[in-house]
Amino acid sequence: MRSPEGQLRFRNYLKKEWRRAGEPSAQKIADRARKADPKWDYNPSPTTVRNALNDRMPLPTWDYLRSIIIGLGGDHVEAKKIWDEAGSTDSSFGEQGYEGRPILELTAGTSAQDALDELKQKLGEQERRHQKLEEELNEKRDELTEVNKRLEELKAKNAENYQSQQLLIAQLEGERKALQQVIQELMVSIHNAPLARTALLKNTIETAFRFVELNWRWARDLEEDLNKLKVARNQ
Incomplete structure (x- = not known):
């Protein structure tokens, strides 16, 4: 951060x-x-x-x-x-960090229901992104398995053209390192995804409670106004 x-x-x-x-x-x-x-x-x-x-x-x-x-x-x-x-490497997740601050702010011009709908949309996007990362990770793991298999076969085989085989081995070693790096990054992203989802769920709940509180206050104010009107009529 x-x-x-x-x-x-x-x-x-x-x-x-x-x-x-x-x-x-x-x-x-x-x-x-x-x-x-x-x-x-x-x-x-x-x-x-x-x-x-x-x-x-x-x-x-x-x-x-x-x-x-x-x-x-x-x-x-x-x-x-x-x-x-401007600073060190960014380590926040999603659209906000998870420092306990709200992702959405209810203001006079914001509908609580719209805020809830938007949070639900964000949760869906997080789920789809997480699924996409899982699929990509499995794909890269399969590629790495294939590269490792070919690499071991080449190392075990006594080929006549030694120099050509060494070049191919070096190329496969490079591919293996690149795939290992991609897999590591994907695993970090997948590990972090639940944290971002937890933050979104927390803010969804907070927004829902805020929505209920606003409706309750509105109903209470309306009841007080009606009581005042009745008293005024009786006088």
Whole structure:
């Protein structure tokens, strides 16, 4: 997680890009990002965009910030350099870290039901992403098994063209190392996915309770108004 100073430095850059783009709405930025790269897994929601520009909220991960920069018509390569200079390696998950801060903020203009629907959508996206990682991991493990098999066969075989075999062995060794690295990264991502899902579930529950609390307060205020009206009529 970047330091508060690093987050502030990058957020100032992000706000500068937002003003340069004419201060578009969060919905417009999200739509532009999705249109620019519809197959990208980290296209932001309007809430993610609002949080990225909100000084009270932690910044999302670089994958989401990259999409936001693209949605603003900015240079994501330049933004990545500024992001790297802003602090240490990012270790947060999902669209927020899991520091106990809410993923969605209920404001006067936000419908609680819309917030719940958006959280449910995010949970679905997390599930699909996790399944995709599992499939890719199994695929890479199968590839690694095949590479290991071919490598052992070549090492055990006394081929006449020794130099050619050594080159092929070196190539397979390189492929094996690359696959091992990919598998390691996938296993880390799969390990982290439940943590992100837990954070989303927690915020879904908190938002639901908030929704109930708002409805209860509204009903109580309505009852008080009706009682006052009755008293006024009786007088």
